[in-house]
Amino acid sequence: MFNSYTESLAVFFGINVLMAFSVYLPSSAGLISLGQGGFMAIGAYTSALLTAKDVPFAMALAAGAVVAALIGVLVAAPAIRIRGIYLIIATLGFGEIVRVLFINLEFAGGASGLSGIRPLTTLWYVVGVCFFVGLCLWRLRTLTLGRAILAVHEDETAAEAMGIKLLQTKLIAFGGGAAIAGLAGGLFAHYALFIDPEQFGFSRSAEAFLFVVLGGSGNPFGPIIGAAIVTLLPEVLRFLQDWRMSFFAVLLIGCAIWRPGGLVAARPPSRL
Amino acid sequence: MVFLQQLINGVMLGSTYALVAIGYSLIFGVLRLLHFAHGEVFMVGAFIGLGAVVYLHAGPLVALLCAAVGCAVLGIVIEFVAFRPIRRRNGSLLAPIVSSLGVGLLLQEVATNLFGAEQTRFPPQFEGEMIRLGGLFVTSTQLFILGTSFVLMLAVHLFVSYTKYGMAMRASAESTDVARLLGINVDTVIVLTFAFASALGGIAGVLVGFAFSAISPFMGVSMSVKGVAIMLIGGLGSIYGAMVGGLILGIVEVMTVGYLASSYRDAFSFALLIIMLLVRPQGLFSGASAAKR
Amino acid sequence: MRKRRTVVVNRNVFIVIHNNEVFAIDNVFVAAVAFLTSRDTGIGVGMRKTMIAIGLSAVAMATPAYADVQIGVLMPTSGFAAGFGLEEQGSIDLFMKSYADLGPAGKLKLVIYDTRGEPAQAISLTKKLIDSDKVTAIIGPYLSGESEAAFPVANRAATPIVTPSSAKPGIAAANRPWAFRFSSTTDKTDKALIEHWTKKQPKPIKNVVLFYDGKDAVSSSDGKTVMPAALKAANVNVLDAISFQTGDVDFSAQVTRAKALNPDGIVVTALFTEAGHLVSELRKQGMTQPIAAGVELSLDHKFIEIAGKASEGVLTAAEFNRDSPKPTVVQFVKDYEAATHHLPGNSSALMYDTLFLMRHCIMSIGVVGNSEADKAKIRDCWANMNGVEAPIAGAVTINKDGDGVRQPNFLVVRDGKFVVDP
Numbered sequence: 008m009f010n011s012y013t014e015s016l017a018v019f020f021g022i023n024v025l026m027a028f029s030v031y032l033p034s035s036a037g038l039i040s041l042g043q044g045g046f047m048a049i050g051a052y053t054s055a056l057l058t059a060k061d062v063p064f065a066m067a068l069a070a071g072a073v074v075a076a077l078i079g080v081l082v083a084a085p086a087i088r089i090r091g092i093y094l095i096i097a098t099l100g101f102g103e104i105v106r107v108l109f110i111n112l113e114f115a116g117g118a119s120g121l122s123g124i125r126p127l128t129t130l131w132y133v134v135g136v137c138f139f140v141g142l143c144l145w146r147l148r149t150l151t152l153g154r155a156i157l158a159v160h161e162d163e164t165a166a167e168a169m170g171i172k173l174l175q176t177k178l179i180a181f182g183g184g185a186a187i188a189g190l191a192g193g194l195f196a197h198y199a200l201f202i203d204p205e206q207f208g209f210s211r212s213a214e215a216f217l218f219v220v221l222g223g224s225g226n227p228f229g230p231i232i233g234a235a236i237v238t239l240l241p242e243v244l245r246f247l248q249d250w251r252m253s254f255f256a257v258l259l260i261g262c263a264i265w266r267p268g269g270l271v272a273a274r275p276p277s278r279l
Numbered sequence: 280m281v282f283l284q285q286l287i288n289g290v291m292l293g294s295t296y297a298l299v300a301i302g303y304s305l306i307f308g309v310l311r312l313l314h315f316a317h318g319e320v321f322m323v324g325a326f327i328g329l330g331a332v333v334y335l336h337a338g339p340l341v342a343l344l345c346a347a348v349g350c351a352v353l354g355i356v357i358e359f360v361a362f363r364p365i366r367r368r369n370g371s372l373l374a375p376i377v378s379s380l381g382v383g384l385l386l387q388e389v390a391t392n393l394f395g396a397e398q399t400r401f402p403p404q405f406e407g408e409m410i411r412l413g414g415l416f417v418t419s420t421q422l423f424i425l426g427t428s429f430v431l432m433l434a435v436h437l438f439v440s441y442t443k444y445g446m447a448m449r450a451s452a453e454s455t456d457v458a459r460l461l462g463i464n465v466d467t468v469i470v471l472t473f474a475f476a477s478a479l480g481g482i483a484g485v486l487v488g489f490a491f492s493a494i495s496p497f498m499g500v501s502m503s504v505k506g507v508a509i510m511l512i513g514g515l516g517s518i519y520g521a522m523v524g525g526l527i528l529g530i531v532e533v534m535t536v537g538y539l540a541s542s543y544r545d546a547f548s549f550a551l552l553i554i555m556l557l558v559r560p561q562g563l564f565s566g567a568s569a570a571k572r
Numbered sequence: 573m574r575k576r577r578t579v580v581v582n583r584n585v586f587i588v589i590h591n592n593e594v595f596a597i598d599n600v601f602v603a604a605v606a607f608l609t610s611r612d613t614g615i616g617v618g619m620r621k622t623m624i625a626i627g628l629s630a631v632a633m634a635t636p637a638y639a640d641v642q643i644g645v646l647m648p649t650s651g652f653a654a655g656f657g658l659e660e661q662g663s664i665d666l667f668m669k670s671y672a673d674l675g676p677a678g679k680l681k682l683v684i685y686d687t688r689g690e691p692a693q694a695i696s697l698t699k700k701l702i703d704s705d706k707v708t709a710i711i712g713p714y715l716s717g718e719s720e721a722a723f724p725v726a727n728r729a730a731t732p733i734v735t736p737s738s739a740k741p742g743i744a745a746a747n748r749p750w751a752f753r754f755s756s757t758t759d760k761t762d763k764a765l766i767e768h769w770t771k772k773q774p775k776p777i778k779n780v781v782l783f784y785d786g787k788d789a790v791s792s793s794d795g796k797t798v799m800p801a802a803l804k805a806a807n808v809n810v811l812d813a814i815s816f817q818t819g820d821v822d823f824s825a826q827v828t829r830a831k832a833l834n835p836d837g838i839v840v841t842a843l844f845t846e847a848g849h850l851v852s853e854l855r856k857q858g859m860t861q862p863i864a865a866g867v868e869l870s871l872d873h874k875f876i877e878i879a880g881k882a883s884e885g886v887l888t889a890a891e892f893n894r895d896s897p898k899p900t901v902v903q904f905v906k907d908y909e910a911a912t913h914h915l916p917g918n919s920s921a922l923m924y925d926t927l928f929l930m931r932h933c934i935m936s937i938g939v940v941g942n943s944e945a946d947k948a949k950i951r952d953c954w955a956n957m958n959g960v961e962a963p964i965a966g967a968v969t970i971n972k973d974g975d976g977v978r979q980p981n982f983l984v985v986r987d988g989k990f991v992v993d994p
Contacts, residue, residue, distance in 0.1 A: 012700065012704060015696060015699075039373070085557055086556070086557070089556065089560065092311075092313070092515070093511075093556065093560055095313070096313075096507055096508075096511050096552075096556070097553070097556050099504065099507060099508075100511075100549045100552040100553050100556070101553070103504060103508075103545060103549045104546065104549045104550065104553065106545070107542075107543070107544075107545045107546040107549065108546070110542045111540075111542045111543060111546070117542070117786065117792070118786050118787040118792070118817060119717055119786075119787060119788065119789040119792055120691060120717070120721075122691065122717075122720045122721040122724070123721075123724050123746075126725075126728070199692050199695060199696075200695050200721065200724070200725065201691045201692050201695055201721040203691070203692075206692065209500075209503075209504050210500075213315075213380055217377060217380065220373050220374075220376075220377050221377070249392050250388075250392065252384065252388045253384075253385055253388040253389060253392070255384070256381045256382070256384040256385035256388060257381070257385060258381075259378070259380065259381030259384070260360070260361050260378050260381040260382060260385070262377065263361070263365060263374045263375065263377040263378035263381065264361075264364040264365055264368065264374075264378065265368075280832075281828060281829070281831075281832040284828045284831075284832075285825060285828050285829070288824040288828055289825075291824075292822060292824075395650070395654070396650050396651050396652075396654075396688075397650070397651060397652055397654050397655075397845075398652070398821070398845060400877070400878065403880075409857075416857065416858065418856060418857075490822070491821035491822055491849070492821075492849070492852070492878075493821045493845075493849065493878070497819075532825075533824070533825040534825075536816075536825040536826060537825040537826070537828060537829045538829070540786070540814075540815050541786060541814075541816045541817055541820070542786055542815060542817070544817075
C-alpha cells in the first residue's frame with residue numbers, strides 16, 4: 008500500500024508516539040524523565056538478543072518491556088524522594104549510564120553495535136502496539152490507579168492524606184513509562200536492523216521529552232500531536248534542504264515562548 | 280610518576296570543563312535554568328577562535344579575546360531572544376528548557392552548514408616543546424591552558440566576591456525577589472550573567488582547540504550533558520563547586536582511560552553523579568540556591 | 573472535430589492528444605509518426621491507428637531498446653568518513669567520463685547516496701535503492717560497520733552488493749551468495765605488514781603497544797583479534813592494547829600510559845582522523861619509536877595533513893601501489909591528479925576497479941534490466957571471477973568466501989607523501 012519510504016516514515020512516527028507515551032505516563036504523576044532513551048536501549052537490546060536465539064517476536068518484545076520496567080522500578084525506588092530538577096538530572100545520568108554500559112557489553116556488540124537483527128517489525132505491528140498502549144493510557148484516567156496518579160501530581164500531601172500509597176503509585180507510573188519505552192526500543196531494533204549505544208543517548212531522551220512538552224501533557228493526545236510535529240515537520244520542510252533543522256529549532260523556540268503549555272494545552276504542568 | 284603525569288592530563292582537561300561549568304552554574308544560579316545550549320556556545324567560541332587565527336592571523340591571546348567578546352554577544356542575544364520573552368509571559372518551568380534545546384540545535388545546525396560535519400583542523404599555536412618540571416613533562420600548550428584557566432578562575436572568584444556587579448549576581452542567585460527589594464536591577468544582572476558565562480565558555484572552546492588541534496560542530500553536545508553532571512557534583516549554582524567538579528570530572532575521565540579502557544570513560548563520571556545524588560544531593564559545595572530545595 | 577496536440581513532457585515521454593484520446597509515447601520516432609498521421613489527410617481513424625502501429629513496430633526494430641542500467645552506490649560523502657567518500661567520488665567522476673556507455677546494454681547510471689558513515693543509514697539507503705530506485709546491483713558501503721549492517725538486507729532482497737573497501741574478516745562470508753568484497757581482508761594484510769615491518773628495523777622489535785579504535789568495526793576487530801595474531805606469529809609481544817573511540821581528539825591519557833611501558837614499536841589500527849591525532853600526540857609526548865598503521869588508514873592524505881611532521885616514517889599497507897610502472901596505473905594516477913589536484917588514495921583505486929569490474933560483468937551478459945534473472949547473472953559473474961584484468965589491481969580473483977584475493981603493498985610516509993617501501 009505504501010511505498011517503502013512512506014512506510015518507514017510511518018513506522019518511525021509510531022515509535023516516536025510510543026516514546027512520547029513513555030514520558031507522558033510518569034509526567035502525569037509529576038515525574039519528569041530525561042532518560043527514557045536508556046529504557047528504549049534496554050528494550051531494544053533485550054529483544055534483539057532474544058530474537059537472535061529464535062524467541063518469537065511478540066515474546067521478545069514483551070520481555071524487553073518487562074526488563075525495562077524492572078530496571079525502571081529498581082532505579083526509581085531509591086530516587087523517588089528526589090524532587091524537581093534533581094530528578095531530571097538523575098534520569099539524565101541514568102540514561103547516560105545505560106549508554107556507557109552497552110558500549111562495554113561485548114556480547115551485545117559493544118561500541119560497534121549489534122547488526123543482523125531480523126526484520127520483524129511491520130507497520131501493522133507498530134500501529135497495533137501504539138493503539139493498544141494509547142487505549143490503556145486513555146482508560147487509565149478513569150480507573151482508580153489513574154486517578155491516584157493524577158492526585159499525586161496535584162498535591163502529594165493531600166493524596167497521602169487520602170490514603171494513596173505515594174511510593175507505589177509513583178513506582179507504577181515510572182515503571183509503566185519504562186515498559187512503554189522498552190516496547191518502542193524493541194520495535195525500533197527490528198526495523199532499523201542495526202542498533203548501537205549512541206542511538207539511545209541524550210538526544211533521544213530529549214526528543215521524547217520534547218514530544219510531551221510541545222504537545223501538552225494533559226491527556227494522551229498531546230504526546231501524539233507532539234510526536235507528529237517533531238517527526239513529520241522535518242519531512243514537510245524537506246524543501247528547505249540544509250536549513251530545515253534550523254527552521255525546526257526556531258519553531259521550538261517560538262513554541263516555548265508563545266505556547267509553553269503545549270499545543271494541546273489541556274493542563275500545563277503546574278509545578279515541579 | 281605515570282600517575283602524576285596522568286594527573287596533569289586530567290587537570291588540563293578538567294580545567295576546560297571547569298570553565299564551561301562555571302557558566303552553567305552562573306546561569307542556573309540566577310535563572311534556575313539548565314542551559315543546554317551552553318555547550319554549543321562553547322563550540323561557537325572554538326570556531327570564532329579558529330576564524331581569528333586563520334583570517335586575522337591572531338596570536339593565542341587575541342584569539343581568546345575574540346572568542347570571549349563574540350560569545351558574550353551571543354549570550355546576550357540568546358537571553359533576549361530565547362529566555363526573556365518566556366519570563367515576560369511567565370511560562371512554565373519546562374519552557375526555558377525547550378527553548379534552550381532549540382537554541383542548541385540551531386547553533387549546531389548553523390555551524391554544520393557553515394563548516395561541514397567533520398572535524399576542522401585548528402592550527403597548532405605552540406611549538407610543543409616539552410618542559411621538564413621535576414620528573415614530569417609538560418608541553419607548552421598544556422602550560423598555557425592551565426595557566427589561562429587558573430587565572431580566569433581566580434578572576435571569577437575576585438569578581439563575584441569583591442565587585443559590585445559580582446555581588447549583585449550572587450544576591451540575585453540567592454533570591455531574585457530579595458535582590459529586587461534591595462534595588463538591584465535583576466534584568467541587567469541576568470544579561471550580565473549570560474554575557475559573562477558565555478564568554479567563559481567561548482574561551483574554553485578556544486583552549487580546547489589549542490589543546491587538540493581539531494574542532495567540530497558536535498563538540499558541544501557531550502559538553503552539554505557533562506556540564507549538568509559537573510553542576511550536580513559540585514553543587515547546583517555554586518561557582519566553586521563548578522570549578523572543583525570540573526577538575527574532578529576531568530581527572531576521573533583521564534584516570535579511567537589511562538588505567539582501564541576508553542569505553543569506560545563516561546561510566547565513572549555518571550556513576551559518581553548517581554552516587555552524589557543519593558548520598559549528597561546538594562553537591563559538594565551547597566551553592567546558596569541549593570539550600571532552598 | 574479533429575484536434576491534435578503534442579506535448580513534450582520530458583525528453584523521454586511525449587503525450588499526444590489525438591481525437592480526444594491520449595497516447596503516451598516514449599519514443600521520439602513513434603511520436604513523430606503519430607503526429608504526422610494525425611494531420612487532416614482524409615485518412616480514417618482506424619487507418620490512422622494501424623499506421624501508428626506499423627510505425628511503432630518498424631521503429632522498434634530499427635532503434636535499439638534504450639535502457640539505463642542502474643547501479644546503486646553507497647558512500648560516506650559527509651560526516652567523519654567523508655575523506656574516504658571524497659576519494660571515491662574522484663574515481664567515480666573519472667570513470668563515468670570514459671566508461672558510462674555500455675554498448676547494447678545502454679548506459680550506466682549510478683544512483684549515489686550518502687551514508688554519513690552510519691550503519692543505520694546504510695541499511696535504510698540499501699532498502700531505498702532496492703525498493704524505490706530498483707537498482708540491479710549495489711557498490712558499497714565503505715566502512716566495515718556499514719557493510720556488516722547492510723549486507724544482510726541486500727542478501728535477503730536477492731540483490732548483488734559489492735563493497736570496494738571493507739576489510740573486516742567474515743562479512744561477505746556471512747552473507748552468501750549475494751554479498752562480495754573487492755578488497756582483501758585484514759587477516760591477510762596484517763600478517764604481511766608485520767613481517768615486512770619487523771624485518772627492516774635496525775633495532776629488533778620484541779614488544780609493542782597496540783592502539784585501536786574500539787568503536788569502528790574493522791579497527792576494533794583488527795585491534796582485538798587480527799593484529800595480535802599477526803604479531804604473535806612474528807614473535808612480537810603485545811605489552812598493552814589501548815583503546816579509544818572514533819571521534820576522540822584527546823589521546824593524552826592513552827599516550828602517557830603507553831609511554832610508561834617503553835615499547836620497541838607502536839602499532840595503530842584506526843581510521844585516518846584518529847590515527848592522525850594519535851600519531852601527533854605520540855610524537856608530542858616524545859615517543860620516537862617506529863609506528864606501523866593497519867590498512868584502515870587507506871592511504872588517505874588527510875592522515876598526513878592532520879599529523880603533520882609527526883607522520884614521517886609511519887609504515888602502512890594498502891592494495892594500491894601508486895608508483896607502479898604499469899601503464900594503466902600511471903594513466904589513472906595522472907588523470908586523477910589532473911581532475912582533482914590530489915593524488916589518488918587507496919579508496920580511489922578500490923572504487924575505480926570495482927566500477928570497472930561491475931561494468932565488465934554487465935557487458936559480458938548483454939542487455940541487463942533489474943529482473944531477478946539479471947541480478948543472478950551479475951552475482952554469478954562476481955562469484956566466478958577468476959583472473960579478470962582490472963586496470964589498477966591487475967588480475968582479480970574472488971574466492972569462495974566472496975572476498976578479493978590480493979597482495980598488499982607497503983607504503984611509508986616520506987616528506988609528506990606516501991611512497992612505496994621496498
